[in-house]
Amino acid sequence: MEELALGFLLGGLLGLGFGKSQARGFEEVIDKSKARLDHLAFFKVIPPIRLFSKVKVTTKFYKEAVWGFIVGLPNSSIAMSVKVLEVGLKRKYKEGRLIELIDKLQVESSMKDLAHGIRIIRNAVMHEEKEYSDADALEVLRHVSSILNRIYPFNSLLLFLQCPSKHEFTESVENSKFYLANILRFKCPNCGKIVPYIVGTEFGIPMVE
Structure with a gap:
C-alpha cells in the first residue's frame, strides 16, 4: 500500500521508475520518503479544496509543498505552503503584506483555537534565513491547511x-x-x-x- 501511494504521489515529480529503482543510495531515499508519507497520513492533513476551486494556481503551489515535504526538501515545502496561505489571505483581506495579513488573522475570534499554528507560520515568515527540518515543513503544511479550510470550508x-x-x-x-x-x-x-x-x-x- 505504501509503495502504491508513494508511486502516485511522486509520479509527477520523479517518475515511478525512481520509486522502484534499486540503485545504490535510492533505497535510503525511498525509505525516508515512505516515513514522511506515514507522518503525512497520520496527521490527516486535509487539502484546502475550496480554495483550489476559487484560485486554480493554488493547486499547483500546494502540490509542490506536499512533494517538497515527501522528497525531503523542507525549505522548499515551507516556501510553497506559505505561498498558498498568502494567496488565500489576500483573497480574504484584499490587500496587505503577508505578515500584516497573518496579524489580522491572529486577532479574529474564529481563529483562537488555531493560534498555535498561526504563531508557527508567523515565525516561519519572519525568519526566512532559517534552515528548516522535515518536522517543521509538516507543521507548516498542516497548519496552513487547517487555517485555509477554516476560511474556505467544505463539507x-x-x-x-x-x-x-x-x-x-x-x-x-x-x-x-x-x-x-x-x-x-x-x-x-x-x-x-x-x-x-x-x-x-x-x-x-x-x-x-
Whole structure:
C-alpha cells in the first residue's frame, strides 16, 4: 500500500521508475520518503479544496509543498505552503503584506483555537534565513491547511472516477476522509471493479459540494 501511494504521489515529480529503482543510495531515499508519507497520513492533513476551486494556481503551489515535504526538501515545502496561505489571505483581506495579513488573522475570534499554528507560520515568515527540518515543513503544511479550510470550508466533495473498463462514475467523499496520502477505494457501479484513489494525486478534479 505504501509503495502504491508513494508511486502516485511522486509520479509527477520523479517518475515511478525512481520509486522502484534499486540503485545504490535510492533505497535510503525511498525509505525516508515512505516515513514522511506515514507522518503525512497520520496527521490527516486535509487539502484546502475550496480554495483550489476559487484560485486554480493554488493547486499547483500546494502540490509542490506536499512533494517538497515527501522528497525531503523542507525549505522548499515551507516556501510553497506559505505561498498558498498568502494567496488565500489576500483573497480574504484584499490587500496587505503577508505578515500584516497573518496579524489580522491572529486577532479574529474564529481563529483562537488555531493560534498555535498561526504563531508557527508567523515565525516561519519572519525568519526566512532559517534552515528548516522535515518536522517543521509538516507543521507548516498542516497548519496552513487547517487555517485555509477554516476560511474556505467544505463539507464534502464529488470525485469523477473511471474504472479500468473505462466506465465513468462519481462518488461523494466527506472532507474528514479526504486527507493527504489516504487511499480511498470505490466500486464501479457498472462492472464491480475496484478503483483506488489516492488523495494528493489530483487536487484539481474534485468538485466541492
